[in-house]
Amino acid sequence: MRARHEVAQVLEQHWPQVERHTGINSWQLRTLGAIMRCRTAAMGGHVDACPDCGSVRISYNSCRNRHCPKCQGRKREEWIRAREAELLPVPYFHLVFTLPEELNPLALLQPKAVYDTLFEAAWETLLTFARDPKHLGARPGMVAVLHTWGQTLSLHPHLHGIVPGGGLSEKGKWRGAPSKGRFLFPVKAMSRVFRAKYVEKLKERLPELDRSLVNSLFQKQWVVYAKRPFAGPESVVEYLGRYTHKIAISNHRLLKVEQEAVTF
Template sequence: MSAAAHEVAGVLERNREGLSGICSDSWQARTLHALRKCRTAALGGHIDRCDDPSCGRLHLSYNSCRNRHCPKCQGHKREAWIRAREEELLNVPYFHVVFTMPDTLNKLCLHEPKQLYGLLFRTAWSVIRDFGENPKFMGATTGMVAILHTWGQNLSLHPHLHCIVPGGGVTAGGKWKYGRSKGKYLFPVKAMGSVFRARFVAGLRKEQGKRQSPSFYQNLFGQNWVVYCKRPFLGPPQVVEYLGRYTHKIAISNHRIRNLEEGSVTFSVKDYRHGGKKSLVRLPDAEFIRRFSMHVLPKGFVRIRHYGILSSCRKKTVLPVVRVQIGGIATKITREPLRHGICPMCKKGKLVTLMVFDSRGPPKHWLRKLEKQNIRPQD
């Protein structure tokens, strides 16, 4: 993909003096300042040389911020994570399930995100787990990979979980058992929605208690609690495509930004209610930054979680046994090797770091060497 014409970092940089006043807490401000400095001289960098004798070219690179909210730092993380998940795929149908919170809870999410989002994860898994263990639907322990998204296309607050769930599970006797209709159908979404709402409200009442009025909890039962389940993926490649689209996605990518007029940001949005029709939204800088900062997660909060037979403590023992019972994936997914650390010029040699430097920049004798080759910083 070609480089984006405009970046979130550009908006943050021209508003760097006022970021703390826009953010609701110091953690958000620290995160935005990290994004602002990403791959600039402010974070220092390193000089590398290609180890291929026929190339030997020098490369100047500025360090990345490595922040999970940064539009420029997700590519390699996403690819590495996807490849690890490919090794765990089973030769079974997979379903895409979405759990959505009503906008009535948005204000509470802004003030206590760790509590609300944690409760969302726990409640969603309890619904999937118990429906799976119900003999009426599956009668086995299934698994789930859940990914938290907090945004809508216009950067508004819209907390929801994207989940992938295998169409079967492992019985108490260790046998694989397919779900209803051999994986063509998962669980009834209306029943899931009712249980999801009841359990979430009960959990919220337990954690919030009398800090909220009885009418607040009662009103939640009058809201739409959407649980959506798509038809099963056609096969493992489609599951991987899903993972690539959702795992390390952030609130807005740089490629969606169309213009950075003085004092405002114009970006593209898709209206999924009308077939994905595209339009443009223009926001003042302060409002764009305020909306973007709403999606900075609390420090240390885990936004991708694995449950059941896909959890880290069970998958190493359960998945090999299941593969023996149901067979492996017929078509092996082939991918090109990760090219991180490969010379971008010759595409053959590996980059060897010759020196690292801080925000003061490389020594003058290195600058002269770089100037001879007309070297510019590499992303």
């Protein structure tokens, strides 16, 4: 079904304000410009012709930006097929590493430092537990996807990790998690290790980091959340497609577009 409203239409209506907006950096502006121009005359067009029946179709070019509501469907399919090819016939776990909201202001100012550190700290936390012979004693794997927004489009940075229930031993042999796929690692202990690693790495990246911010980060419990294991690789792929590869807002979620407000 065709959406009644489009993000592109909102951008076009307000483009002069978007261009002048001080909270939008050049990379974000390029993305928004691509979304606005996608499949319009501004992108140019192409001709598809069938050599068998001779039928000809003329269409505008797509922007192919991964944030674009019009392009997301195909990108998602390509991504799912590539991940499917990597799947192993083992149980999978879904971990979510969430940053406390105290880091939100810094995430807006220094997104690269904050998010690079999130990927590194999450991976090293997983390595710490997987390598420990008490838990697994093997090298793990993870597909990690960063989400920076929640359902209400407010800043809510968290990392989704899809983790096979096992890993490779030093000799390169598969070693499955001891609980037969019911349980991976203790999440309370993981949360503490994740917090310590995150703060340590962020301090390395940003040596001028505010002391009171560091203290507030340690005063709070951080959350590593383990969702129920997946039934099998098929549901992993379905999950990835539905949740971890979606854009901030799709055209179908726009209910009303007015001069002063957009309802979604």
